[in-house]
Amino acid sequence: MTMHHYRLGIDAGGTFTDFVIADRTSGEVKLFKALSTPSDPTRAIENGLKLISADLGKPIEEIISNCDLCINGTTVGLNALITHRGGKTGLICTAGHEDSIEIRNGHKEDGFRYDPEYPAATMLVPRYLRRGVRERVLSDGTIRTPLHEEDVRAACELFLKEGVESVAISFVWSVLDQTHERRAAEIVREMMPDVIITIGSELYPQVREYTRTSTAVTNAYLAPVMRRYVNAVDAYFRKLGARQPVRYFQSNGGLAIGQVMSDRSVYAINSGPASAPQAGLYVGAPFNHKNVITVDMGGTSFDITLTRNGQTNLNKNIDFLRYRIGVPMIQVETLGAGGGSIGWIDPLGLLQVGPQSAGSEPGPACYGRGGTEPTTSDANLVLGYLNPEGLLGGKLPLDVEKARAAIKRVANPLGITIEQAAYGMFAIVNNNMVNGIRRVSVERGYDPRDFVLVGAGGATAAHITALAREMGIDTIILPKLASGLCAFGQIISDVKYNYMAPAPQRLDNDAAYERIDTLFREIEAKAIEHLKADGFDADNIEIKRSLDMRYVGQVHECTVTIDNFPINASTIDKVKEAFHARHEELYTYAERQSTVEVVNLESTIYGKIEKLRVPQYPAGGNIDQALKGHRDAIFDQSGKATRTPVYDGAKFGAGDTIHGPAIIEEVTTTIVIEPDWTCTLHESGSYLLTRNK
Incomplete structure (x- = not known):
């Protein structure tokens, strides 16, 4: 080096x-x-x-x-996954279970369960490429029906004929005995050496056959594209x-x-926005904030994550884009609201924005790349928020007349001015985003007023004070790197792998405790070996444990985090109490007299990356030097403009403070500060916006 x-x-x-x-x-x-x-x-x-x-x-x-x-x-x-352009996939499963991914546990997704007109999900594996083979492992792990290898070979012959690129293998109760799945994989490799194979019990070694099969199918479907x-x-x-x-x-x-x-x-699947929580905590640290809602508005979508007490929610066993995914994923609420979101008038004559987007090709009308539909970016330009000389320091010129022509397409049918239509689009897209923030906060029992709002994405800063105002949030943190905050979150994140194992055990005997302890040690030994081969020494490896637990007789379990200690008769009460406390937190009650059972266990293994040094911005003191001039901007539905000061963010120093209404132009984002907000640049490189009481 x-x-x-x-x-x-x-x-x-x-x-x-x-x-x-x-x-x-x-x-x-x-x-x-x-x-x-x-x-x-x-x-x-x-x-x-x-x-x-x-x-x-x-x-x-x-x-x-x-x-x-x-x-x-x-x-x-x-x-x-969104466009259904994955690889051509085949499924080899236990005979009689070819339709489990279509039966979907017997109901539709939450929210549509009783809607008879809600269409069925598009299957990632068509029915003729789902091949059942005769075999059966029972729930106690014993083999009732040996694997009929000729059935696997027949499936391979069909897959070869049909040009299948990827094969998922998922058998009933395979997590308790992987012999049949592994032998089936050997046959597939022998007959189809170029195909990609996903073994369900290796990818997602957890109890629940539908979730495991759906996860394996989704993985197989995406594997050719990702490879x-x-x-x-x-x-x-x-x-x-x-x-x-x-x-x-x-x-x-x-x-x-x-x-x-x-x-x-x-x-x-959620590779991009999953780094937002880590970045949000990083920029919130200098202000001692650990309750953070991070919002990222780009050109196409709006992503929301919530972190409470420094811990970000993880989703497991969820329906994502209508496909059941079992593996842990950072909980991200995504909606079609971005700079390229298109404004349109619905059959009732009401103005709507999104979820369809102009994307980057052709992009908003103001980009001058052939787009003609009215977008959020066009509205922001008409409202005076964006610099008409262009974005990215002038490298992306903006055409005001094309933006106005596009907005006129919704203004004229509504009988309002172009300015009023632009503010209407601005307000509607904000309302869509506020509803998304409520879903990750209010609807999950969190008061958004207990959180700070961290802005990420290039388009967020033009909307963030309006979003905070609607949510009752009084503090906003906007890092100078906001428009690339997810990329920044990546370079401060650690290597992370999830290792799982099925562990159906009632916590009422020493043998169960020993089995759970042994499983933890086995999967963690594999994980440590993996990370050491990747260049990490023992001092830079961290392990966090969790268990999926429930009361005997319950259908669903909840995930309980525990410390790293031996599981035995003297420590099992700590495990049980952690479950009771978590159950009470989630459902308001606990049954400490009832028997508890473990369903699955998981160890999350981190390879700790050396963190970056935090830069310190020099002190300011002469905010006037940052003033670029003034331009008309609209801050309410009247469509009337206010003469608004425009500042060059590059000339701010630590401690420099301005009051709204104002606009700060950074190279990759524009910060719109509504009236009644104050903005100060912190030495860490983040703008702190506070609402005047």
Whole structure:
């Protein structure tokens, strides 16, 4: 390594791909943006690296060879699932269970259970590619029916004929005896050497057959897409001289190498926004805030995560895009509300915004790339929030007349002015986002007024004071890196893997305690070996344990976090009490006299990454030097403009304070400060916005 050591984070969104590069010597962090290229994601990476090279005055090869970590968060897996453009997939399952992914536990998703007109989900594996084989393992782990290998071979012959790229194997109770699944996989490898194989009991070794099968199918469906993407990105960075393997950001909130993302593609579904909570806690730390709602508005979507007492909620066994996913995922609420969200008039003559988006191709009308539909960005330009000279420091020119022409398409039918229509779109998209924030806070028992709002994404800062006002939140933190905060979250995150095991045991005898303790030690030994092979020593490995538990007779279990201690007769009461307390927290009661049972157990293993040095911004004192001028901006539904001061964010120093209404222009984002808000730049590089009482 030379004297310069960099760390690079890349977050590919629907409209822009964000690049954050940190100089570990100086502590300086820089942000760059390039338009996303959905047809070839590596082209956006190449374009972004050219911007970094030009700014640092160094060849791309020199920068990449001096990176200790190159991290990629991608929407490739998510987009493949949304658009149903995954690989052609076959399923080998226990005979008689070919339709379990379609029966879906006998009901529709929550919210639509009693809606007879709600359409069935599109199956990732069509019926003719779901092949049942004769075999059966019982719930006690004994084999009742041996595996009929000829059935597996017949399935392979069909898959070869149909051009199947990926195969999922999931048998009933395979988590208690994996012999049949592993033998079936051997036969598939023998007959289909080029196919990708997902073994359900290895990917998701947990009790619940439907969840395991659905998770395996989803993984298999995404695997060809992710493998092509990972291979292309890895090859590109190797060509540039990368000394370390590229790391990819997982839905569980941690990093993994490319091979893991290829084999466990289901962990890539929410790759991009999953880093937001870590970034939110980082920027909140200088203010001692551990209750954080992080909101990220990009060009296409709006992502929300909630962290309470420094802990971010994880989802397991959820329906994501109508497919049951069992593996842990950072809880992200996503809705179609972004800078490219399109305004339209519904059959009742009411103005609506989104969820459809202009994306990056052609983009909002004001981009001048052929778009004609009215979008949120067009509305913000008409309202005076965005600089008519362009975004990204003028590199992305904006056309006010095209924006006005687009907004006119909804203004005229409503019989209102263009300005009123623009503010109407602004208010509606804000209301959509507020409803999403309520879903992760109020509807889950949290008072949003107990949290600070952290802004991420390029479009968020234009809306954030309006969102906070609607939610009753009085404090906002907006880092200068807001528009690339998820990319920044990647470079401060750790390597993270989830290791699971089924453990159906009643907690009423020593043998059960010993079995649980043994399982924990076995899966953690594998995990530690994995991380040591990846270059981590014992001092940089951390383990966190959890158990899925319930009272005997209950149908559903809850996840309980426990400390790392031996499980035996002298410690089992600590485990039981942790469950009782968690059950009471969730459901308001506990039955301490009832027998408790464990269903599954899990160890989360972290490879701790060296954290970046926090830069300190120099003190300011002359805010007038940051004043660029004034422009008309609209802050209410009347459509009347207010002469508003516009500041250059690059000229702010620590402690500099302004009062709303005002606009601060950073290179990659624009902060709109409504009346009754005060904004101060903190020495950590974040703007602190507080509402005047």
